[in-house]
Amino acid sequence: MPILDLQQRIRELGRIRIGQKVPTASGGTRPAKLNRFRLTSPSRPLLERVAAAYGGTVAPWTPDGGAGQFEVLTDATRMPILVPHQPVSQYYELWSGGGCQRRCDGVTELLRDRPCVCGPDPEQRQCKPTTRLNVVLRDIPGVGVWRLESHGYYAALELPGVAELLAKAGGYVEAYLGLEERTAKRDGKTLRWMVPTIDVDIAPAALLSGQTTGAAAAVSSGPERAAIEAPRPDYAALAAVATTSEEVGALWKKAVGAGHMDDALAKALTARAEELKTPKQEQGQETPAGESSAPADEVIDAEFVDDDGEDPADVWFEIVAAVGRLGWSTSETERRFAERNNGLMPGTASAGQLRAFLAAVKAGEVQ
Incomplete structure (x- = not known):
């Protein structure tokens, strides 16, 4: 029987990253996005197994202020995973050279046990939505989880609901962690960014009735669930804090796909999208030297490229x-x-x- 006042957790084997630091013309570094997965770990043998499965070469790597580790830039944009219990955590966070300065759940700033000071306005808020996803790499030996961390709006919107739904489906559900490129138009330019996704090869009816396959059944514990009903998101509230019409469009698609769209919601989302289409001055403030608003290797959410595409x-x-x-x-x-x-x-x-x-x-x- 476990100690009652100790919270158990599964060992973290390494990190799954979709960004890396690259040199700048001034001699410094900046975070940059990747179009494939990069994995880091203190264990070289573990990453050698990753390289054998997904391509790439293991190399030494040292995180800022940390001990030496290893990394491998794989060829993979899709990896088979198992989704464990309680796979996702989300907070608004503010980081600096001295570490995490704020961690808010939207109501309480948890590091100092005070009201959240991140602010309700996304355009003025210094804190970034930080989504952490724990998964098991299905084809890599080892008992433990790999953690993916994202600071993007779409990951914060999409990953938790899918991961939590799979985690409740009875045991470790077989799924796939993927990378998907998204695009959106803004001020005559096209934004491109990569979004981590989770998908399954299980029919929705089978998933919602608690049926899983393969390794998922082997590690399943507890009674099977007869059915799962995912909670309906508050789309209007999410639209109210969206900062672009593209984000509202993503909410629209999500509502349609989930069968939640109705005339009232359509009017609310349309009104919010039109409101956000009003031109606003771009904010080009740079982060002071020695500080950053997120941990090292943060993914650049989007970059401008010339394109005639339409959202x-x-x-x-x-x-x-x-x-x-x-x-x-x-x-x-x-x-x-x-x-x-x-x-x-x-x-x-x-x-x-x-x-x-x-x-x-x-x-x-x-x-």
């Missing part, structure tokens, strides 16, 4: 505005779109397909 979410908001004048509900609009596109739903359509539908609506071709 599907922006086109969909135009469609909603157009059909609103016709008195169509959201469900009616989705049905009409699917009828014209061989069953394809707007949430998974391309910007071109949505733009063609918008043109047809304006021309009176959609009945």
